[in-house]
Amino acid sequence: MPDDQGTRTPKHWLxxxxxxxxxxxxxxxxxxxxxxGVRNYQARNFMRDDMKRGDLVLIYHSNAKxxxxxxxxxxxxxxxxxxxxxxxxxxHYDPKSDPENPRWMQVDIRFKRKxxxxxxxxxxxxxxxxxxxxxxxxxxxxxxxxxxxxxxERILTMSxxx
DNA sequence: GCCAACGTTGGC
DNA sequence: GCCAACGTTGGC
Numbered sequence: 001m002p003d004d005q006g007t008r009t010p011k012h013w014l015x016x017x018x019x020x021x022x023x024x025x026x027x028x029x030x031x032x033x034x035x036x037g038v039r040n041y042q043a044r045n046f047m048r049d050d051m052k053r054g055d056l057v058l059i060y061h062s063n064a065k066x067x068x069x070x071x072x073x074x075x076x077x078x079x080x081x082x083x084x085x086x087x088x089x090x091x092h093y094d095p096k097s098d099p100e101n102p103r104w105m106q107v108d109i110r111f112k113r114k115x116x117x118x119x120x121x122x123x124x125x126x127x128x129x130x131x132x133x134x135x136x137x138x139x140x141x142x143x144x145x146x147x148x149x150x151x152x153e154r155i156l157t158m159s160x161x162x
Numbered sequence: 163g164c165c166a167a168c169g170t171t172g173g174c
Numbered sequence: 175g176c177c178a179a180c181g182t183t184g185g186c
Contacts, residue, residue, distance in 0.1 A: 016184090039182090040169075063184055121185080139167045141183050 012152040013051060014058040014069070014135060015109070016143045024059050024071040027111045032076050035144075036084045036106045037092040043144035048079045048105040051144075056152060057109055060135065061118070062143075068120040069155055077108035115159035129154055 015035060017023070027033055038044055055075040061067055081102035084090040097103035124130050134145040 018184090042169095067185070141168060143183085 008052060011050065011052065011055045012058075012147045012149055013046070013055060013075075014060050014133075014145050014147050015073075016060045016062040018063045019061045019070070020063070023061065024111075024114055027059065027071070027073060027109065028114065030111070032108050032110045034082075034106050035109050036082045038082070038106065038143055039092060039094070039104060040141075040143060043142055044105055046144045046146065047107045050146070051075050051078065051107050053078055056112075058147065058152065058155060059109075066118070066120040066122065068118045068124070069115060069159075070118050071114040072112040072156070073109040074112055075107050076110035079105045079107055082106040115156070117159055119155055119158050123158065124155070127154065127158070 022033070035047065038047065053075050057073040057075065058069050059071040059073055061070045081099070082092070082097075082104040084092040085094045085097035085102065085104040086099055087093055092104075094103060121135075124133070125136055130136060130151055133147055133151050134140055134142055135147075
């Protein structure tokens, strides 16, 4: 039986953003934002096929000092074409993405909350229960990735219990 | 700023 | 379909 006939259990995700470009504070200010600019097929497929309204999302700051999980959002709108791919003036412009047959898709993410403190990457690495997170696998660079409910909740605990 | 690890592109 | 060259990611 399909698990999403109105009773689908929310899934959990982690998305990366460079805070110099777009931070958790920017998301807090905007309340909802289109998660545009993703130009990796595997990440796109997660957004296009698997991210559903109400899914919970860890917001991860990459290329930061330190890098780490900064907050929580939720999927506010499911997959639709990424308009930046059609915009010649945008740094993510892709001439191969045709509005008639869009190559790149995005979801909208709504701000839920900042963590009480940023959980640095180093600290995540120290937790055995998180060892299998895609984020912690050597060399991986996926900017949209699934996490398990247990991993998600564990990270929230790390923030809230100190 | 460096560079290792990836992903994509395009010639063949 | 191979694979070298190139571009990007992202921690350090």
